[in-house]
Amino acid sequence: MNKWAEDWFEFKGWKPYPFQRNTWKAIAGGYSGLLNAPTGCGKTYAIWFGVLADHQKRYAGKKKRSGLHCLWITPLRALSKEILNATTTVSEDLDLPYTIGLRTGDTSAAERARQKRQWPEALITTPESVHIMMSQKGYADAFKDLQFVVIDEWHELLGSKRGVLVELALSMLKQINPQLKIWGISATIGNIDEARNILLGAEHPHATMIRANIVKKTLIETVLPDTLEKFPWAGHLGIRLAEKILPIIDASHSTLIFTNTRSQAEIWYQHLLQVHPDLAGAIALHHGSLGEEIRQWVEEALHQGTLKAVVCTSSLDLGVDFRPVDTVIQVGSAKGVARFLQRAGRSGHHPGATSRIYFVPTHSLEIMEGSALRYAAGHQMIESRLPYIRSFDVLIQFMVTLAVSDGFRADELFEQVRQTHCYASVTRKEFDECLLMITRGGRMLEAYDEFHKVVAEDGLYKVTDRRIAMRHRLSIGAIVSDVMMQVKFLGGKYLGSIEEWFISRLQPEDSFWFAGRNLELVRVKDMQAIVRPSGKKKGIVPSWMGGRLPLSSYLTDALRHKLNEARQQVKDRELDFLQPLFEEQKRRSYLPAEQELLIEKVWTKEGCHLFVYPFEGKFVHEGMAAIIAYRLGRIRPFSFSMAMNDYGFELLSDQDIPVEEALLQELFSTDNLSADIAGSINTTEMARRKFRDIAGIAGLVFQGYPGKQVKARHLQANSGLFFKVFQDYDPDNLLLKQAYEEVYDFQLEIVRMRQAFERISTHEVILKQPEQLTPFAFPIFAEVFREKFSNESLEDRMNKLKAQLEQEEPKHGDRTGKRRR
C-alpha cells in the first residue's frame, strides 16, 4: 500500500491500475525490475511513487537533505521535460520536500554548478549526460547516496550503442553503491526477458518483471489512390496521396503525420500547404534538426490541441503523450511491426480508447505492406531489439571518460565491465589492446612517438593534457552525425542545424527549404549559415543521411505470406486493389509462389540487369547481392553496381551475366557460405561505412559541435581516410575488427541471412528474361543508393570507362569551384 500514491490518485480522481500497485509493492520490497507498459497509461507514476516512498522511509524526520537519490534516464530531451513536469506536479500537490532537477545537453553551466552545490533528490537526464558527469572530478561523491536508477524507454536504447552507454554507466553506479535498485520501462518487444537481464545484470538477486497487460485496440487503414494505373511504381515521397489525407485531418481533432526522413517531412509540410493553403497556421513541422525553441513550441501547441496536424519524424516517436492527438498517419513503410504500432499508439491515449493509424504507401507494391502490417499485428509478431556486444569504440570512450575525471585502475575496470552484457566476452588481451590504444596509440611503437592521450601513474590511468580532456568531454556520446552547421536568421534567431556538406553546395542567394520555410542563404561564417526569409516558391530540400532501416523479418514474413495469398486471390482490400499490378507482373514475367525464387534478367541501355526477389528486407538483400556478385566474380572478373530494396536486389553489369539455371542454384547454395560472406564483405563498402560511427565514438574523428567552436585546427580528416590507413598499416586493429563484426550482426543480419539462404536453397528458381522492366523490378531499378563490387583490375576498369567516355558526351560533373583545404 503506497499511501501517497493512493491519496494522490484519489485527489486526481483516478484509479490506479493493478500494474501500478504491483510496481509500488515490488519497489517497497527492495526489488529491481523491468516494467513492461505502453506509453500513456501511467508508467511514470508506477515507478515514481515507489521511489518517493523509499525516500520517505529513509529520510523522514531527518533534517539533512538526502543528496541525489534517483537518476531518471530518458532517451530524448523532449521526454525529460515531460517527466520533470509530471514528477514536479506530484511534489507540489503533496507538498513533498523532494526536488527534481534536469540535466541534459541544454542545461546551462550555471545550473549545473548549482546542482553540484546541492544536488536535487532526483535528476532527469540522458545516457550521454550521465557519462559527462562521470568525466567530472569527484563524480563518485555525487552518486554516493543514489538509491535508484530508472531507465525509461529501455527498448529504444537497447538496440543502439546508447544502450551500451547505459550498461557502462550502471556498472559504475553499482560499483559505487552495490545496493542500487535499477528499474527499466519498456514497451513490448520480442526479447523482453533478455532486455531485463541486460539491464539488471544476469545475476541480479532481486529482479522482477511487471507487465501492464493493457491491450490497446489499433485500427489500421491503408490510404489507397483512386486508380492503380496512375500510381507510380517507384518512389519514396508519397505526396501524390496528400490530397487523400486532407479529409482524414479534417475529420480528426489532431493528427500526427509520421515520415521516415527529415527531408520527407519538409517536403510533405510544403506540399500540404500547397494543396490546402487554409492549413497555414494549423499545421506544423517537427524533426530532430530543428531548433529546441521551435520543437518546444510545436510540442506545447500539441498539448494545447491548437494544431490540426504536425508532420514529424521519429522525433515524436517516443514517450510524450499528446492527449488531443486522435489520429496517426504513417507515410511510407514503417519498416517494422513494433515501430508501426508504437506510432499508432501516439493516438488515443485515454484508457480504453482505440488507436487509429492510416498507412500512406509511396509506391504501388508498398500498398501490400498495409495488409502485411495488419496480419503481423494480428499475430502479435513483435520484433526483438538486437543488443550491441563487444563495442570497443564505446569502451575506449568510457576509459578516456574515467581517465579525464578521477582515473581508473585496469584490473578493477576490467572486472567491472565484464559484468555487463556488452563486454561479458571481452578477453583481458582485448581489454589490454584498448588500453594500448589510449596510452601508446596502438600496438606499434615508433621512434620519437609523441602519442600520449592517457598516461599511467602508479597504475592509475589519467589524462593530463587539458586540451585532450576538453575535447573528450565534448565528444562523449554514441550518436555520430556529420559536421553540422547552425542555421540562423540575420537577427540571430536559431532555426536548427543542417549537415555542412549540404550548405557547402549552396552559393549565397541560393534558396532552400528548411523548418518549413523558404530561406535564402546570405553567408556562411564560422559554422553558421546566415539566412533570410525568401519569397521564392522554389528551392532545394536538404536531404539528411540515415534512415535506411530494413523491413523487419516479421514484416517480410508477413509480406511473403500476403504475396502468396495474392497469387491465390484471397480476398483482401489491399491485395484486391493491387491485382492489376500482379497481372502485369505475370504478363511481363512471373508471379512467384511461396516455394519459388523469381530471378529476372533484363537488358537496358545501362547494361545487363539481374533482379532477384527474396523478399527478405534491404539489409539481407545487400549481403546477398554482395555474395552473389562475389560468386559470379569467380567465374570471371566483373564489376557490378548493386541496388536493393526490401523486396529484392539488382546486380547490374556492363557485360552479360551468365545465368543458366543450374548455375543459379549454385549461386544461392549454402555451401561455403561463411567463406564467401567474408570474401564479399572485403570487396564492398559495408565495413567502411560502419567504421564511420566507430571512428567517431572512439575519438578518432573529432566533430566539434554546432555552436561550440572548439579549436581543432588541422585535425579534420574523414573516417574513410582513417579506414584506409588502418587497413593498410594496422589490419588487426580491434576497432577495424569491430567494424566487420557490426557488418555481420547489424548490416547483413547474419543469422537472418543464413536462414534466408537456407530457405531459398529449398526453393525452385524461376528464371525469366522479360523484354521490359517489371513492376517488381522498377522500384529497385530506381534506387539511387548503390553498392559496388569489382574484381576487375583498376587498369581494365579504367580502360573500359575511358573507351565509353570517348563514345559519348561527358556527363555533367558533381561539383565545381574551389574550396579551402
Add this chain to the structure above:
Amino acid sequence: MEIVLGNAVVELLPQRAIYLLQHSLLVIADLHLGKGMHFRKAGIFIPPGSAEKDYTVLHELMLRYRPRKVWFLGDLFHSVHNSDWLLLQAFILAYPDVHFVLIRGNHDILAPEHYTALSIDVVPERLVLGDLVFSHEPLEHIASGKVNVAGHIHPGCLLRGLGRQSLRLPCFYLYEQILLLPAFGALTGLYLMEMTKRASIFAVLPERIVLL
C-alpha cells in the same frame, strides 16, 4: 606522360608529381608530411606507418630523376612542429646537392628557422620559371601566355560508365591557364572536379597517367 605548357615540357608522373627535364626540376604539391604524428600528438591513435610510404616514394623519385632542384608547392609539413620533422630532416639531408624550395601553403605554419636549418628556401607566394608560374593556391590573375601550376585543391575525378560503374581517381587537372597537381601525401583526400570537355583531365593510375 609528357605535356607542353608554354615553353616548358612537363612530365606528369604517376607518383603524383611533375618533372621538368630541361630545368632538372621536380615539383610536388600538398605532401602533408607529419600529419599522422600531428593527429597522434592530439591523442588520435591513427596507426603510424603512412609516413614511411610517403618517404619511400620521395626517395624513389629522387633516385630515378636525380633533380637538381625540388620545389614543394605548399603544405609540405602538416601544421605545428612534431617529431616527424626528424623524418623530413633525414630526407632533406640525404640530398645535400639538391636545392629545395617551399612555396608556403596554408598548412605551413612553422617558424622560418626550421626551414633555414635544413637549407630549405621558403617563398611566400609564387615562383616564376619561363612561362610557368608556381603557387600553392591557384592564382586569380594570370598574365596571358603564362600557365599557373598550383596545388591546394587535391583534385580528383569521378569516371562514370555503363552499368552505373564509377571510379574515383586523383588527377592532374588542366583548365585554361591553370594546371592543378594532385596531392602527394598518403594522408590526403580527394576533391572531385568538374568533368568538363574544356578541361584536360589526366587520371593517375598506380603505374601510369591516362588522359581522359
